[in-house]
Amino acid sequence: MTSSQTKSSRKLRILFIVDQEDQASHLVDTILGLGYELYTEVIMRQDAAPGVLADDHWDLVFCHFNEQASSNDESLNLIASIGSNIPVVYFSDTVSEQDVSEAIRSGVTDFLVGESKIHLLAILERELNRNKFIRECGRNRERYKEIIDSSSDAIIALDSYWNINFFSKGAENLFGYSQEEAIGKSYASLIHASKPKEQSLNQTPADTNEFNLAKRRDITIRCKDGSTLACEMNMSRTRVIGDKRIYTVILRDISDRKAKEEELIRLANYDALTDIFNRHSFYKALQQEIKQANRDKTKFALLYIDLDDFKNINDSLGHVGGDELLKEFAQ
Numbered sequence: 001m002t003s004s005q006t007k008s009s010r011k012l013r014i015l016f017i018v019d020q021e022d023q024a025s026h027l028v029d030t031i032l033g034l035g036y037e038l039y040t041e042v043i044m045r046q047d048a049a050p051g052v053l054a055d056d057h058w059d060l061v062f063c064h065f066n067e068q069a070s071s072n073d074e075s076l077n078l079i080a081s082i083g084s085n086i087p088v089v090y091f092s093d094t095v096s097e098q099d100v101s102e103a104i105r106s107g108v109t110d111f112l113v114g115e116s117k118i119h120l121l122a123i124l125e126r127e128l129n130r131n132k133f134i135r136e137c138g139r140n141r142e143r144y145k146e147i148i149d150s151s152s153d154a155i156i157a158l159d160s161y162w163n164i165n166f167f168s169k170g171a172e173n174l175f176g177y178s179q180e181e182a183i184g185k186s187y188a189s190l191i192h193a194s195k196p197k198e199q200s201l202n203q204t205p206a207d208t209n210e211f212n213l214a215k216r217r218d219i220t221i222r223c224k225d226g227s228t229l230a231c232e233m234n235m236s237r238t239r240v241i242g243d244k245r246i247y248t249v250i251l252r253d254i255s256d257r258k259a260k261e262e263e264l265i266r267l268a269n270y271d272a273l274t275d276i277f278n279r280h281s282f283y284k285a286l287q288q289e290i291k292q293a294n295r296d297k298t299k300f301a302l303l304y305i306d307l308d309d310f311k312n313i314n315d316s317l318g319h320v321g322g323d324e325l326l327k328e329f330a331q
Contacts, residue, residue: 011037012124012131017063019045027062027091027120034121058086060127065092065103065111087130089123154231154251162187162247174231174253176224187249192220192228218258221251230258273323274330 014031016024024042031038045066087109100111110123148155149169157166167182175182175190219233231251238246269281277285286302293300307329314322 011039012127013039013057013059015058015061016040016042017045017061018042019064019066023064024062030115030117030120031124034117034124036124059131060123061086061088062112063088063090063108065090065095065099087127152252154249156182156187156249156251158187158247158249160245160247171251174223174229174251175221181224190221192222218254229253230255271330274326276330 012031016027018024021042021044024040028038028040045064088107089110089112090103090108091112093114095111095113100113103111112120112123151168151170152173153168154171154174155166155168156164156171159165164182164185164187167177167179171182172178177185216232216234219231220228221231222228230253232254234250236248238248269278270276271278289300292298310322310325313325317325
């Protein structure tokens with residue numbers, strides 16, 4: 001690693017809140033002497049407006065300890081206005097253990113007393129590592145989001161009540177809802193529950209016996225425009241803090257595949273010309289009727305129709321004419 005890279009990785013953005021302008025100078029000099037590169041700003045305590053402090057521009061806030069100011073509600077409001085994402089360190093030349101304890105309890109991250117370079121170094125390194133971790137998490141989050149959004153599959157995250165808290169680009173394209181419209185919506189509202197197994201999505205958690213998470217299944221979804229689509233669904237469960245669970249649902253549009261499957265079934269069971277049962281399917285249906293009649297002790301009729309002299313039709317009008325006659329007769 002070059003010296004410029006080392007410097008860049010040790011750069012901190014620090015805001016100093018003081019009662020007097022010279023209170024931050026010694027601390028700034030000490031930090032620079034430890035080899036850090038700083039971007040700093042010094043403001044007076046009375047100028048520390050919430051709008052200035054709420055800015056995520058800062059890595060660290062050093063606030064000079066004023067016993068009188070720090071013991072009242074104004075100091076607590078000051079810390080609260082900074083927000084939980086930015087660490088606040090009180091610093092002072094001398095202070096009692098009770099003051100340190102009360103400051104920490106009020107929400108201060110740390111307390112620097114006197115010229116303890118070791119303690120100061122520990123604070124700075126801790127914040128450098130925290131910033132590095134936050135940046136890495138941010139990069140990973142963006143990277144994973146790009147990967148998820150590049151998928152044509154719909155990826156949805158649900159809370160333990162099956163409300164949507166993540167909706168991918170693929171989900172937006174599939175359902176027609178924007179992410180803003182989908183977040184908070186019940187997952188059951190997206191399902192066209194026409195089958196008993198699908199209806200369990202409306203009533204029961206995904207880990208009951210009625211719904212097997214590990215099983216890939218075909219379901220029907222309801223889109224924003226009211227149309228329905230056949231989809232393949234995979235669902236997994238992840239346990240998070242406490243008893244909370246997150247359910248991840250991956251949906252893939254299989255409407256084209258379903259249409260082809262139905263067409264193959266139709267071709268296997270129906271005559272291509274007349275679109276009525278072929279011989280194999282007719283005998284299968286007849287056997288079922290016989291079984292049903294025997295079981296119910298009922299009767300049924302079978303009407304057998306023969307077309308006489310059909311050969312003459314083919315000979316005189318050709319097979320095209322014969323085919324037209326068969327189609328009309330089948331209707």
